[in-house]
Amino acid sequence: MMAWVFASLSPAISFALIGVIVGEFIGAERGIGRLIIESEARAEASGMMVAVIVLMLVGVALSAMIWRSQAYLLRWQQHNMVE
Amino acid sequence: MRRSGRRVSTWAWQALICVAVLSIWQWGYDLHASVPWLVPDLLDPYFVSKPSEIFQHFLILSCFKSKLGAVNGWFNGDFAKCMARNENNLWITTAITLKNTFFGFLTGVSSGFVVGLILGRSDRLSAIFQPFITAVNSIPRIVLAPIIVLAFGIRDTSKVVTSWWCSWCSSIRSRVRVRSTKVLLMLRGCLAPTNGRSPARS
Numbered sequence: 001m002m003a004w005v006f007a008s009l010s011p012a013i014s015f016a017l018i019g020v021i022v023g024e025f026i027g028a029e030r031g032i033g034r035l036i037i038e039s040e041a042r043a044e045a046s047g048m049m050v051a052v053i054v055l056m057l058v059g060v061a062l063s064a065m066i067w068r069s070q071a072y073l074l075r076w077q078q079h080n081m082v083e
Numbered sequence: 084m085r086r087s088g089r090r091v092s093t094w095a096w097q098a099l100i101c102v103a104v105l106s107i108w109q110w111g112y113d114l115h116a117s118v119p120w121l122v123p124d125l126l127d128p129y130f131v132s133k134p135s136e137i138f139q140h141f142l143i144l145s146c147f148k149s150k151l152g153a154v155n156g157w158f159n160g161d162f163a164k165c166m167a168r169n170e171n172n173l174w175i176t177t178a179i180t181l182k183n184t185f186f187g188f189l190t191g192v193s194s195g196f197v198v199g200l201i202l203g204r205s206d207r208l209s210a211i212f213q214p215f216i217t218a219v220n221s222i223p224r225i226v227l228a229p230i231i232v233l234a235f236g237i238r239d240t241s242k243v244v245t246s247w248w249c250s251w252c253s254s255i256r257s258r259v260r261v262r263s264t265k266v267l268l269m270l271r272g273c274l275a276p277t278n279g280r281s282p283a284r285s
Contacts, residue, residue, distance in 0.1 A: 005196060009192060009254070011253045012191060012253045013188050018245075019225070019242070019246035020180055020184045020242045020246045023231065024129035028242065030176055030238060031178070031183070032176050032180045045128065045131060049132045049137045050144055054149075056186075062184070077217075
């Protein structure tokens with residue numbers, strides 16, 4: 001069952017990130033979504049791209065963290081799978 | 084030997100693709116004046132910027148350089164001054180977003196897991212709540228974000244709630260999986276060696 005719980009964690013973290021960013025699009029004082037909206041208002045494509053690239057790195061890091069903790073916590077199961 | 088050779092060639096292809104995409108991004112639009120049919124208007128740096136400009140903008144936003152282009156020194160305190168002066172520098176911004184994502188994820192997954200577990204264990208509750216879950220799942224999750232921002236204000240709370248909502252919706256789907264795990268455990272008694280995977284793949 002733990003494997004199924006972990007299977008729902010990686011979509012959950014990307015949806016959590018999407019939720020924060022869209023929330024910041026709508027109205028925020030600080031945050032990456034705010035940075036994107038602010039750059040858009042100034043027509044600064046480079047500022048938006050900086051934010052997008054930072055978000056890409058953040059997303060990769062978050063899913064890598066999930067993946068690593070899954071590999072660590074479910075190591076008994078991988079052992080089972082080898083057999 | 085052959086496998087390591089294949090891995091190196093994979094890396095070489097990936098590097099090549101990166102270099103190709105970045106160079107088209109950087110210099111592609113320079114060809115627009117001479118061969119307009121080859122270069123789409125979308126490559127205009129006004130829309131998509133250029134890797135070199137993006138890097139310069141990154142240095143400014145992250146306080147490594149001042150807006151005039153001078154390098155902010157670490158030891159003479161320029162970097163710290165810039166961090167203190169500019170509330171919206173890249174570091175604070177990223178930290179805030181990460182913090183909100185973390186809390187939203189944590190609350191969303193834990194509450195979603197509890198709900199999923201309860202509904203997965205009880206056929207009665209599952210039958211009662213099934214239509215509601217289908218209805219809620221068919222709302223695009225993000226559509227509630229404006230309402231949440233309206234209700235919780237523009238501070239961090241609304242971000243955590245939006246993020247909680249999105250990850251909660253995606254993690255109550257583990258309910259279905261808890262239910263299918265029961266079947267899986269029953270099957271495993273009969274088909275022990277396959278361990279839930281199809282024999283062809285193992």
